[in-house]
Amino acid sequence: MTLFNRVSLAILLGGLLAGCSANTTISSPSETAKINLKDVSRNQSTVQQELPTTSFGNYEFEVMDEQKAPMYGILPLKFNGGYLALDILLFAPGAFFNLREVYPYYEIDHDQGVVRYRSEKGGEWTTYTPTQEEAERARKYFAAQKSASQ
Template sequence: MLSQFKTPLLLLSSLALCACSAVTQLSSTQSDATITIKEGKHSGNPRSETLKTTSFGNYEFKVEQPQGKVLYGVLPLKFNGGYLAADILFFAPAAFFNLREVYPYYEFDTEKGVVRYKNKPQDSWLEYAPLAAESERAKAYFNAKP
C-alpha cells in the first residue's frame, strides 16, 4: 500500500527541491570587471551562479572595473507561472518563496550602464537600464557590507 505513494512523493520532493534555486550565467562586456550579486558566492567574470527563487526579494548587483567605473542595480527577474500552478495545487504557502527567479543569462555593460538578459542562448538580448532608485538601493546595500 505504501509503495503506491513512493513515486508521487519522490516526484513531488524533487519538484520542490528544483523550485528552490536557479542557475544563471553572468558575464560582462568588459572582461576585467568583477560582478558581485547579493547572496552570490563569487565575483568572477564570467561565471555560473546558483541563486534562490524569491517572491518578494531582489538581487542587487555591483559591477566594477579596475579603473573605477561601477554599475549598480537590481537584476531583472522572471515570473514563473509553473511554480505558481504547482504552489496552488500542492502547497499554497510556497508562493511566498518561489514566484520569481533569475534569468539563465545576464551580461553587464558598465560603459552603457545596462544589464542584458535572456532565457535561451539563441534568444536576442533584452536590455535594461537600472532605475536611479534601484542603483541607489544597490549602492547602499554594498556600501553597508563590511
C-alpha cells in the same frame, strides 16, 4: 488515500517547491570587470551560480571596472507561472517562496549602463536599465557589506 498521507504529500511537495533554484551565468563584455552579487562575492568578469527562487527578494549586483565609477543595480527576474499553478493546487504557502527566478543568461554592460538578459543561449537579448532607486539600493547594500567585513 488517507488524510495523513495527503497532508504529508502536500508538505513534501511544498518543501520541494520552496527549495527550487535556477542556474545563471552573468558576464560582462569587459575582461577587467569584477561582478559581485548579493550574497555571492566573486570578483570575476563571469559568474556562474545557482540562485534560489524568490517571491519578494532581489539580487543586487555591483560591477567594478578599472578607472570607472562602479555600476550598481538589481537583476531583472522572470515570473514562474508554472510554480504559481502548482502552489495553488498543492501547497498555497509555497507562493511566498518561489514565484520569481533568475534568467539563465545576463550580460552587464558597464560602459552602456545596461543589463541584458535572455532565456536561451542563442536567444535575443532584452535590455534593461537599472533605475536610480535600484542602483542606490544596491550601492547601500554593498557599502553595508564592506563595512561589516572590516
